[in-house]
Amino acid sequence: MRHQVCTVRELELFQKVPVQINGKAVVVVRSEDGGVYALRDVCPHKGPCLSDGMMDKGCTSNEVGEYIFEKEKEVLRCPWHSWEFDIRTGKSLFAPEKVKVKTYEVSVENDQVFVNM
Numbered sequence: 001m002r003h004q005v006c007t008v009r010e011l012e013l014f015q016k017v018p019v020q021i022n023g024k025a026v027v028v029v030r031s032e033d034g035g036v037y038a039l040r041d042v043c044p045h046k047g048p049c050l051s052d053g054m055m056d057k058g059c060t061s062n063e064v065g066e067y068i069f070e071k072e073k074e075v076l077r078c079p080w081h082s083w084e085f086d087i088r089t090g091k092s093l094f095a096p097e098k099v100k101v102k103t104y105e106v107s108v109e110n111d112q113v114f115v116n117m
């Protein structure tokens with residue numbers, strides 16, 4: 001079922017918007033390229049709202065002191081222990097096949113953002 005959750009303008013201003021849908025906490029986020037994504041707003045580690053964390057670029061490294069920013073990978077970082085989740089897939093950066101948050105399908109029509117769940 002489709003739920004209207006916010007406007008694109010709200011996402012442009014705040015980058016992430018926490019919402020409740022059928023009693024579930026969901027965070028809607030906007031990537032730098034304008035894509036809109038929705039994830040469960042609960043960190044699978046200890047449970048805080050991911051919407052209280054920071055959005056950032058995905059970053060890898062081959063050696064100490066090296067930072068390779070991955071433009072196509074943006075993350076939502078947990079506010080408690082900094083686990084990072086890819087906003088497009090919900091997968092954690094450190095154990096993508098084991099640790100992830102649920103994602104939801106999003107659609108945008110006439111400046112309105114809808115989450116399907």
Ligand code: FES
Pocket residue numbers: 043044045046047048078079080081082083
């Ligand atoms: S509670 Fe989110 S990383 Fe620990």
